[in-house]
Amino acid sequence: MDKAINKKNISYCLAEKILGNCNICNNVKSHTLAKGNVLSNLSENDNVVGSFNDHLMIDIDMISNCIESYYTEVKLEDASLTVSFCKDHDRELFLEIETDGKCNYSNTGIENLEYALKAISFQIYYYIENVRYLSELIKTSKNVLSSCDGCKSDLLKQYSICVDELFRLYPLSQRIIEEIKNFKQGKKDIKLKTVYIKIPCKKINISCLEVIEEQGIYYFINVVNAPEAYMIFSYYEGENKKVWINEIKNKFENRICKQDDIYNFMLSFVITNAQNIYMNRRKFKQLSDEEKRYLYVVHREGTANIPENVHRKYSKGLYSFFFEG
Ligand SMILES: [Zn+2]
Ligand SMILES: [Zn+2]
Structure with missing residues (x-):
């Protein structure tokens, strides 16, 4: 699927229904990752980050000879630019996590929202x-x-999946905006649940934001330096009280090799499932071609079909790529 975003073509304010009074002439490049500290921390002030190039078919010869073409560099101003809010609501809705001097993540309800x-x-x-x-x-x-251009995917089926997902996600987005509105009017009873995992390192060299469904619950996921490294998972509780992310977190906390478990989770869950991943370019350049190949194959195909000895071979290099200090 095409992940390229042409920011000029689509524009709306996601908060229109709940907050109203949109600054309609002025829908802005949203804060979704692009502004604030997350990406500038990641880019180390050179204003460029690396990312996966998902537009290529996986081709054995190309993977072997030209792994660089499976990655791309993105200027910060183009990274994750979406036009999702009018100017006023963009400012209002991200006040807590974007305002200068308030960038320390402290797991408050409003930050999580x-x-x-x-x-x-x-x-x-x-x-x-x-x-x-x-x-x-x-x-x-x-x-x-039937199919498009020889690739297996059925266009109409993909189209239908996208539309279905939109119908599921839109009400959730409205619920979050409603909770932010209520919070600011003094109703502090926030229904959004959050589990955060502090990653035991000074800095994480990838960032990601994504919504992933797991066992019937949609998780709103942020992997950030804020300024310490965190994975933040928020969700609305369903009927099933057994929450997948709590089990993951408990597993981490009961283990001796916490770092290894977090590394495996990053690789097998985040790198595999997320589309919107950015990387620190300086650290990425330090990876060998083999490591880059391995990382790309994991991103596209998952970890399940890769033999254990191959995972072991690359774990040291990739570990120190993800986690610094
Ligand atoms: Zn694509
Ligand atoms: Zn608006």
Whole structure:
């Protein structure tokens, strides 16, 4: 699926229904990752970050000979730019996590709501952008009812998945905005639950924001330096009280080799499931070609089919790429 975002084409304010009074002439490049400290911390002030190039088909020769083409560099101003809020609501809704001097993550209800909104507003934009992209393909494809250009994916099925996801995510986004509104009017009873994992290192060299469904619950995920390294998972409780992320966190806390478990989780869950990942370019350049190949294959295909000895071979290098100090 195309992950390229053409920021000029789609514009709306996600808060219109709940907050109203939009500054309609002025929908802005949203705060979703692009502003604030997360990406500038990651880029070490040279204003460029690395990311996966997901647009290429996996080709054995190309992977072997030209792994660089499976990665790309992104200027901060282009990274994750979405137009999801009008100017006024953009400022209002991210006040707590974007305001200078308030960048220390301290797990307050309002911070968690804002981080969750960041993740979901990106994800909604991503699906809308994909709907647009797929509709272009549908328009030009000679064979809409079977497949597109020899790739296996069925265009209409992908289109339908994107639309279904939008119908699921939109109400959740409204619920988050409603809670932020209520909070500011003095109702401090926040229903959004959050589990955060402090990553035991000075700095994490990748960042990510994403919404991922796991066992029937949508998790709003942020991996950030804020300024210490955290994985933040927020969600609304469903009927099933057995919450997957609590089990993950408990598992980490009961183990002796916490770092190794967190590394494995980063690799097998975050790198595999997330689309919106950015990397510290300086550290990325220090990876060997083999390590870059391994990381890319994990991102695209997951960890399950890779033999244990291969994982072991790369774990040291990748570990020190993810986690610094
Ligand atoms: Zn793509
Ligand atoms: Zn607005």
